[in-house]
Amino acid sequence: MSVMKKIMIFGAASAIASETAKCFAKEGADLFLVDLNLDRLNTVKNDILVTGGKANIEVMAFDATNFEGHNDLINSAIEKMGGLDALLIAHGTLPSQEKLNQNPKDIVREFNINGLSVISLASFAANYFEEKKSGCIAAISSVAGDRGRQSNYIYGSAKGSISIFMSGLRNRLSKSGVNVLTIKPGFVNTPMTVDMPKNLLYASPQKVGELIFKAMKSGKDIAYTPGFWRLVMFIIRHIPEGIFKKLSL
Numbered sequence: 001m002s003v004m005k006k007i008m009i010f011g012a013a014s015a016i017a018s019e020t021a022k023c024f025a026k027e028g029a030d031l032f033l034v035d036l037n038l039d040r041l042n043t044v045k046n047d048i049l050v051t052g053g054k055a056n057i058e059v060m061a062f063d064a065t066n067f068e069g070h071n072d073l074i075n076s077a078i079e080k081m082g083g084l085d086a087l088l089i090a091h092g093t094l095p096s097q098e099k100l101n102q103n104p105k106d107i108v109r110e111f112n113i114n115g116l117s118v119i120s121l122a123s124f125a126a127n128y129f130e131e132k133k134s135g136c137i138a139a140i141s142s143v144a145g146d147r148g149r150q151s152n153y154i155y156g157s158a159k160g161s162i163s164i165f166m167s168g169l170r171n172r173l174s175k176s177g178v179n180v181l182t183i184k185p186g187f188v189n190t191p192m193t194v195d196m197p198k199n200l201l202y203a204s205p206q207k208v209g210e211l212i213f214k215a216m217k218s219g220k221d222i223a224y225t226p227g228f229w230r231l232v233m234f235i236i237r238h239i240p241e242g243i244f245k246k247l248s249l
């Protein structure tokens with residue numbers, strides 16, 4: 001288990017990543033929390049401090065699609081914290097596929113948020129960690145990135161791009177001792193899925209947030225959260241395309 005004392009979390013006000021932040025704070029780590037909305041970040045910060053965390057917590061509002069600002073953002077976290085041990089990238093949106101079918105002009109924005117912004121942020125952080133020869137870069141992809149489905153294939157293809165990118169980055173950084181973790185949650189009960197009908201496959205954000213914390217500490221490569229999704233997706237990936245294309249998924 002690695003000791004991680006300085007953690008930057010992008011999308012830190014998300015239901016899932018805020019739970020991971022709490023786990024790190026309980027261990028005494030310092031946090032640099034970034035998300036779109038400063039009020040929500042301050043709520044997360046106060047929650048952590050109220051529940052006993054003694055962490056030093058910096059918060060910063062930032063839009064992930066501000067690509068020009070990515071390098072400065074990573075550098076300011078490194079500077080403010082006196083270095084970084086881990087970066088978790090967790091922001092995202094789940095657009096309606098039907099609306100995107102009607103308005104393809106919004107596809108670029110959604111792909112930028114869910115795919116390219118993650119790839120860009122991780123790339124800037126990679127250069128820092130590669131030189132440092134230690135650390136962890138973790139990003140939340142999704143089981144939706146394992147196979148395209150008619151109900152969410154723009155979101156899924158953006159998440160799939162993260163998974164492929166992280167695989168390549170892992171290959172590059174393994175010789176530098178840097179852990180690159182791809183996180184693939186299944187269904188999680190969060191604001192993102194609030195309008196979706198719930199079933200027994202849904203996990204709580206607390207559970208998934210804790211599993212992410214454990215996966216980051218243990219140096220895993222790929223974490224399905226919860227773990228049973230590894231088997232579910234193994235089966236789904238192996239359904240022949242000729243059959244898969246006829247399913248209503």
Ligand SMILES: NC(=O)c1ccc[n+]([C@@H]2O[C@H](COP(=O)([O-])OP(=O)(O)OC[C@H]3O[C@@H](n4cnc5c(N)ncnc54)[C@H](OP(=O)(O)O)[C@@H]3O)[C@@H](O)[C@H]2O)c1
Pocket residue numbers: 011012013014015016017035036037062063064065090091092093113140141142143184185186187188189190191192193205
């Ligand atoms: N919930 C699930 O079933 C599920 C399954 C698989 C993967 N995931 C992934 O898990 C991660 C966390 O999601 P969640 O379910 O915890 O959802 P969530 O609570 O809705 O969190 C998403 C966060 O991303 C932020 N965000 C959206 N657009 C942004 C932008 N342009 N720049 C910066 N931040 C932005 C949101 O801010 P605002 O709220 O202010 O817009 C929000 O804080 C996401 O990457 C999601 O795709 C979720």
